[in-house]
Amino acid sequence: xxxxxxxxxxxxxxxxxxxxxxxxxxxxxxxxxxxxxxxxxxxxxxxxxxxxxxxxxxxxxxxxxxxxxxxxxxxxxxxxxxxxxxxxxxxxxxxxxxxxxxxxxxxxxxxxxxxxxxxxxxxxxxxxxxxxxxxxxxxxxxxxxxxxxxxxxxxxxxxxxxxxxxxxxxxxxxxxxxxxxxxxxxxxxxxxxxxxxxxxxxxxxxxxxxxx
Amino acid sequence: xxxxxxxxxxxxxxxxxxxxxxxxxxxxxxxxxxxxxxxxxxxxxxxxxxxxxxxxxxxxxxxxxxxxxxxxxxxxxxxxxxxxxxxxxxxxxxxxxxxxxxxxxxxxxxxxxxxxxxxxxxxxxxxxxxxxxxxxxxxxxxxxxxxxxxxxxxxxxxxxxxxxxxxxxxxxxxxxxxxxxxxxxxxxxxxxxxxxxxxxxxxxxxxxxxxxxxxxxxxxxxxxxxxxxxxxxxxxxxxxxxxxxxxxxxxxxxxxxxxxxxxxxxxxxxxxxxxxxxxxxxxxxxxxxxxxxxxxxxxxxxxxxxxxxxxxxxxxxxxxxxxxxxxxxxxxxxxxxxxxxxxxxxxxxxxxxxxxxxxxxxxxxxxxxxxxxxxxxxxxxxxxxxxxxxxxxxxxxxxx
Numbered sequence: 001x002x003x004x005x006x007x008x009x010x011x012x013x014x015x016x017x018x019x020x021x022x023x024x025x026x027x028x029x030x031x032x033x034x035x036x037x038x039x040x041x042x043x044x045x046x047x048x049x050x051x052x053x054x055x056x057x058x059x060x061x062x063x064x065x066x067x068x069x070x071x072x073x074x075x076x077x078x079x080x081x082x083x084x085x086x087x088x089x090x091x092x093x094x095x096x097x098x099x100x101x102x103x104x105x106x107x108x109x110x111x112x113x114x115x116x117x118x119x120x121x122x123x124x125x126x127x128x129x130x131x132x133x134x135x136x137x138x139x140x141x142x143x144x145x146x147x148x149x150x151x152x153x154x155x156x157x158x159x160x161x162x163x164x165x166x167x168x169x170x171x172x173x174x175x176x177x178x179x180x181x182x183x184x185x186x187x188x189x190x191x192x193x194x195x196x197x198x199x200x201x202x203x204x205x206x207x208x209x210x211x212x
Numbered sequence: 213x214x215x216x217x218x219x220x221x222x223x224x225x226x227x228x229x230x231x232x233x234x235x236x237x238x239x240x241x242x243x244x245x246x247x248x249x250x251x252x253x254x255x256x257x258x259x260x261x262x263x264x265x266x267x268x269x270x271x272x273x274x275x276x277x278x279x280x281x282x283x284x285x286x287x288x289x290x291x292x293x294x295x296x297x298x299x300x301x302x303x304x305x306x307x308x309x310x311x312x313x314x315x316x317x318x319x320x321x322x323x324x325x326x327x328x329x330x331x332x333x334x335x336x337x338x339x340x341x342x343x344x345x346x347x348x349x350x351x352x353x354x355x356x357x358x359x360x361x362x363x364x365x366x367x368x369x370x371x372x373x374x375x376x377x378x379x380x381x382x383x384x385x386x387x388x389x390x391x392x393x394x395x396x397x398x399x400x401x402x403x404x405x406x407x408x409x410x411x412x413x414x415x416x417x418x419x420x421x422x423x424x425x426x427x428x429x430x431x432x433x434x435x436x437x438x439x440x441x442x443x444x445x446x447x448x449x450x451x452x453x454x455x456x457x458x459x460x461x462x463x464x465x466x467x468x469x470x471x472x473x474x475x476x477x478x479x480x481x482x483x484x485x486x487x488x489x490x491x492x493x494x495x496x497x498x499x500x501x502x503x504x505x506x507x508x509x510x511x512x513x514x515x516x517x518x519x520x521x522x523x524x525x526x527x528x529x530x531x532x533x534x535x536x537x538x539x540x541x542x543x544x545x546x547x548x549x550x551x552x553x554x555x556x557x558x559x560x561x562x563x564x565x566x567x568x569x570x571x572x573x574x575x576x577x578x579x580x581x582x583x584x585x586x587x588x589x590x591x592x593x594x595x596x597x598x599x600x601x602x603x604x605x606x607x608x609x610x611x612x
Contacts, residue, residue: 055529075534075610082531094526096229103228108530110225156531 002029002052002160002192007061009047016043021211024061029192031159034183036204037196039212045196046091048212049164052194053088054078083112087158089166093149097138101129101148104137109155114189123151126181128174143169150178154185161186163195176203223540229527230541231519238512243552245505250556250593252498254586258564260491261583267484277312278457279347279421282471283449296446310462311454315344316447317424318432321440323403326413328396334385341424342432347451350417357431364400365416367426368393373418390418404439422451458485506597510604517608525612538606545601553594560586 004027008017017023020043029035039045050056051063054070063070065081073081082088095104105120124130127147132140137148146169153161161182167175179201186193195204196212284295297316305314320340327335345351348367355365370390377387388396398413419426437443454462457473466473517524528534561582568580 075528079528079531079533079536082529083533084531094529096523096526099228107225107229107527110221111531 001031001066003027003062003064005062005064007051007059007063009044009051010058010060012044012047020044022048023212027210029160029194031192032190033192034186034205034207035192035194036200036206036209037194037212038198038200038209039196040198043212045198045212046164049088049091049162049194049196052160052162053086054081084157085159087153087156087161089149089153089161089163091164091168093142093145095137095145095148095152097136099137100134101137101140101144102133104148105152105155108152112156114157115155120151120155123154123181127151127178141169143171143174146170147174147178150182154182158189158191160192160194163193165197166195167197167201172203175201179203221536221540223544226527226532226537226540229520229523231516238508238515242505242509242512243548245501245508246549246597247552247556249498249501249503249505250553250590251559252501253495253593254556254560254582254590255563256491256495256498257589258560258582258586260488260495261585262564262567262578263484263487263491265578277453277455279349280452280454280457281317281422281449281474282452282466285470285472294446296448297450298446302447302450305450305452308462308465310456310459310465311452313346313453315347315451315453317341317343317422317449317451318429318436318445318447320432321436321442321445325401325403327399327401329399332385332396334383338425340427340432341449342427342429343422343424343451344429347422347453348419348426349421350419352416354416355428357428357434359434362412364411364413364427364431366398366413367417367419367422368415369423369425370418370420371423372425393418402435402439405441409439502593506600509601513601513604514608517605517612521612524609528609528612534606534609534612538602538609541609542598542602542605546598549594549597549601553590553597557582557587557590 004022004025006024006026008023012023022037023044037045037048039048047056047059051059051070054073057071065085068077096107099107101124102120105124106117109115109117109120121130121133124133124147127150129140129144129147129151132144132148137145140148146166150166153163163182166182167178170178182193185191195201195206200209284290284297286295302314302316305311318341324338324340325335326338345355348355350367352365355367357364373388373390373393376385380387394415394417396415398415400411400413402409402411413427433443436445452462456462463473524537527537564582565580568574568578572578574580
């Protein structure tokens with residue numbers, strides 16, 4: 001379980017914190033839950049995802065995963081969490097631009113594999129990028145790169161998958177296919193989906209919608 | 213669900229994400245520097261051991277101390293005076309920090325005559341001396357005497373025996389080996405106011421260090437009182453026990469006091485000291501070369517990590533452990549270090565073999581094989597290189 005106890009970014013304006021259902025509140029996210037965070041621009045959506053993943057710690061209050069406070073985590077603890085508890089799809093994707101699509105996905109898979117190598121091809125085919133596997137990531141369109149980031153996030157075991165505007169560059173059809181794949185994979189792991197976007201996504205049937 | 217085939221994570225997994233192939237020039241220069249430095253250091257240590265081995269027998273050291281005899285310098289000006297050491301001289305010597313101990317060589321204050329019976333028809337007046345046992349290089353348990361004892365043990369100078377063997381044939385006397393000298397019964401006659409007292413004497417040991425005929429201190433003190441009526445005579449020679457006979461402070465002091473040192477006994481010490489200083493200097497230079505090579509290699513590593521910074525950061529973000537990354541990246545250079553150290557060790561062995569075989573013409577005192585401590589040092593350097601390399605990479609990665 002992820003618990004947030006009166007978390008607020010140290011740099012955010014007071015009125016934005018007061019309006020939020022997350023900042024300075026108590027919040028729990030349990031395994032298996034489907035959560036949508038609706039967050040307008042500038043409300044701290046990416047910060048929130050980065051706080052949960054341990055990339056930033058410029059906040060007040062406490063965040064804990066399975067009872068352990070993130071602020072007490074060492075670099076090794078974060079590595080363990082990232083390889084087996086929390087998976088992520090970054091808004092800025094964070095791919096290795098000079099490596100192939102396959103290498104980008106497989107480098108995550110070999111760290112702590114949940115699937116065999118052949119599943120990469122199956123997922124790529126499902127999201128329509130199977131012919132891009134041998135191409136360098138930087139030669140792919142942003143939409144294709146977004147699908148690479150989605151497939152990469154699904155290669156490891158996880159209890160929580162954190163997604164920061166994961167479909168911003170996908171068309172409606174591809175959004176639905178990708179969402180379906182993510183939901184399938186989350187179900188296999190009984191994992192929670194935490195999807196943060198600028199507006200509510202109709203095709204995502206969330207258990208809870210929280211406004212940031 | 214099918215079991216997943218796990219790939220073992222290794223350097224090969226992450227190698228494509230690191231820019232290790234770049235800046236090869238500085239990498240190879242650092243390898244070459246390290247090889248030269250290690251070779252120099254190993255050779256210096258081996259040469260240091262060789263010097264000790266070759267000059268071991270010539271070194272008059274015992275239990276880590278040098279023993280030297282001093283006398284007062286006899287010149288034309290002072291030859292009429294009593295040039296013996298008095299108690300104040302002895303106390304002054306004993307008080308100096310660079311002198312561990314000082315003991316007088318007490319001489320006989322009565323007439324002493326020795327003869328060797330019928331087997332060796334030879335007799336001569338002789339001087340006897342005694343010295344604290346601590347200062348004598350060879351003291352057998354039988355070297356003691358108490359009043360009433362008829363046999364007096366003698367420690368004889370090996371140099372004197374050599375001199376005897378030189379003139380003995382011309383005088384029709386038999387030459388004697390060290391062992392046979394110990395079997396000859398000697399008659400010692402001590403002349404005193406009450407007449408002549410005869411003792412049996414036997415050579416119980418030969419001394420390389422002390423040019424004298426030594427009898428137990430107890431005997432000479434007793435005999436000087438009994439026959440010479442001089443219980444505490446001043447000594448003409450004093451033996452010094454010192455950590456280093458070539459200590460400049462000691463030599464300055466002796467020169468200032470106009471004392472004469474038996475230079476033969478310290479000559480090899482000086483040669484050895486100079487050679488050791490040269491080799492130590494070479495060793496110091498070698499350590500400097502190793503440090504420079506390691507610095508160059510650390511620049512290469514820093515550059516490699518700086519160039520791969522984005523990829524390394526992303527690997528850490530994806531969940532790769534910084535500890536595992538440090539170990540795995542550091543391991544990459546273990547084969548290079550191993551080869552460098554083994555090559556340097558083999559070259560040291562080759563040079564030692566050539567030195568012993570060609571320069572020393574296969575002399576037995578020196579082994580053609582390198583000393584075990586040189587191998588231990590090579591192993592230590594290998595470990596040190598790996599450890600320094602690992603710590604550096606770890607530091608750089610944790611800083612990302």
